[in-house]
Amino acid sequence: xxxxxxxxxxxxxxxxxxxxxxxxxxxxxxxxxxxxxxxxxxxxxxxxxxxxxxxxxxxxxxxxxxxxxxxxxxxxxxxxxxxxxxxxxxxxxxxxxxxxxxxxxxxxxxxxxxxxxxxxxxxxxxxxxxxxxxxxxxxxxxxxxxxxxxxxxxxxxxxxxxxxxxxxxxxxxxxxxxxxxxxxxxxxxxxxxxxxxxxxxxxxxxxxxxxxxxxxxxxxxxxxxxxxxxxxxxxxxxxxxxxxxxxxxxxxx
Amino acid sequence: xxxxxxxxxxxxxxxxxxxxxxxxxxxxxxxxxxxxxxxxxxxxxxxxxxxxxxxxxxxxxxxxxxxxxxxxxxxxxxxxxxxxxxxxxxxxxxxxxxxxxxxxxxxxxxxxxxxxxxxxxxxxxxxxxxxxxxxxxxxxxxxxxxxxxxxxxxxxxxxxxxxxxxxxxxxxxxxxxxxxxxxxxxxxxxxxxxxxxxxxxxxxxxxxxxxxxxxxxxxxxxxxxx
Numbered sequence: 408x409x410x411x412x413x414x415x416x417x418x419x420x421x422x423x424x425x426x427x428x429x430x431x432x433x434x435x436x437x438x439x440x441x442x443x444x445x446x447x448x449x450x451x452x453x454x455x456x457x458x459x460x461x462x463x464x465x466x467x468x469x470x471x472x473x474x475x476x477x478x479x480x481x482x483x484x485x486x487x488x489x490x491x492x493x494x495x496x497x498x499x500x501x502x503x504x505x506x507x508x509x510x511x512x513x514x515x516x517x518x519x520x521x522x523x524x525x526x527x528x529x530x531x532x533x534x535x536x537x538x539x540x541x542x543x544x545x546x547x548x549x550x551x552x553x554x555x556x557x558x559x560x561x562x563x564x565x566x567x568x569x570x571x572x573x574x575x576x577x578x579x580x581x582x583x584x585x586x587x588x589x590x591x592x593x594x595x596x597x598x599x600x601x602x603x604x605x606x607x608x609x610x611x612x613x614x615x616x617x618x619x620x621x622x623x624x625x626x627x628x629x630x631x632x633x634x635x636x637x638x639x640x641x642x643x644x645x646x647x648x649x650x651x652x653x654x655x656x657x658x659x660x
Numbered sequence: 661x662x663x664x665x666x667x668x669x670x671x672x673x674x675x676x677x678x679x680x681x682x683x684x685x686x687x688x689x690x691x692x693x694x695x696x697x698x699x700x701x702x703x704x705x706x707x708x709x710x711x712x713x714x715x716x717x718x719x720x721x722x723x724x725x726x727x728x729x730x731x732x733x734x735x736x737x738x739x740x741x742x743x744x745x746x747x748x749x750x751x752x753x754x755x756x757x758x759x760x761x762x763x764x765x766x767x768x769x770x771x772x773x774x775x776x777x778x779x780x781x782x783x784x785x786x787x788x789x790x791x792x793x794x795x796x797x798x799x800x801x802x803x804x805x806x807x808x809x810x811x812x813x814x815x816x817x818x819x820x821x822x823x824x825x826x827x828x829x830x831x832x833x834x835x836x837x838x839x840x841x842x843x844x845x846x847x848x849x850x851x852x853x854x855x856x857x858x859x860x861x862x863x864x865x866x867x868x869x870x871x872x873x874x875x876x877x878x879x880x881x882x883x884x885x886x
Binding site for chain 2: 548
């Protein structure tokens with residue numbers, strides 16, 4: 408097993424406000440991991456730590472070690488880490504800045520100085536994947552929230568990173584759109600891409616991920632296969648939804 | 661919204677670098693020759709440019725909103741300070757501001773942001789600054805939308821803007837959302853390999869017949885006027 412992310416004794420706080428404490432985590436190449444937890448448990452912060460945004464761009468008290476593909480995130484630039492790690496943030500409106508869909512997808516590829524024909528190939532490929540190809544010259548501002556979410560994911564996937572981090576990718580999508588998104592993510596995972604997703608909709612995790620982390624009070628409380636974590640009674644106690652498939656089991660307990 | 665308005669007018673087709681040169685030239689005329697004799701024909705040129713571009717004058721009227729009050733402000737101010745010739749100087753100052761804003765907006769309405777960025781970098785504006793400027797222009801419409809949403813939500817809770825007090829219930833949420841958006845954008849850009857210390861902007865602008873003609877014309881007009 409090749410370790411892609413190694414986190415040792417990590418603690419992070421904004422001033423006196425503790426966000427994460429005593430985190431030890433190892434994520435191997437090819438895993439599909441779901442992170443769940445109540446609001447304010449540090450899920451999104453953990454994602455930002457995994458691609459070096461913390462501590463490089465966001466200041467706070469950072470203790471411990473985080474290695475991504477062997478790179479220490481404290482000493483590596485985010486742009487360097489981004490060659491292997493792509494991230495999709497929760498609000499697509501905050502990340503889309505180009506005037507045309509194609510430019511948004513091409514942005515990361517041009518930063519990497521890929522040849523123009525390769526940029527064009529990937530732009531077409533990833534816009535088609537989300538049914539946005541016919542709108543490639545349009546202004547992203549005219550898209551629906553769901554389409555903007557798809558565009559944000561497409562622009563990250565186009566980077567073809569080894570590891571993709573997604574913060575609630577289904578939040579702007581309807582049920583069908585969310586299923587479609589997870590189907591695509593599963594397909595990418597089967598091709599060997601490591602995926603870590605923060606998700607509040609536990610239904611989406613049941614069939615797609617191989618491992619679930621439950622964060623509570625700024626620490627990892629449960630870590631295991633979805634059947635084990637998502638059927639745990641603590642899920643309800645923390646205000647999270649037990650997926651339908653496990654509800655019968657909960658009643659028996 | 662203060663943003664590029666797609667079109668195919670001759671002004672839309674002019675190279676972004678030529679447009680910036682002309683914008684600088686027109687602003688220079690305004691600043692150095694700020695008399696009514698110059699500003700009146702200048703205003704005619706501004707109107708003509710809008711006509712050629714196919715952009716309605718209603719557009720800047722909508723975009724500036726209450727900013728029009730700021731443009732008109734010199735008139736009462738001059739009249740207060742100088743009761744005799746105050747009206748004359750007030751009108752000159754207001755027309756000066758109006759023309760400056762209208763032609764600057766026309767440049768934004770008729771130039772794609774990408775071309776604007778390339779043109780700024782071509783003129784050796786530091787790439788970081790050029791990038792910041794173009795991103796600001798890109799986010800202006802979103803800020804305007806956000807402002808409308810905030811206004812509606814505060815009005816629904818009974819808030820009314822009072823003329824002589826700072827509209828804090830509007831300013832605070834707008835500042836908060838703008839700063840949050842800026843932070844998120846910075847994270848997203850750097851996560852996609854953007855290195856602010858090493859911005860490379862490929863310039864693929866191309867000059868056409870019309871651009872060459874305008875470039876030849878520019879020094880002739882310049883020497884005729886100065």
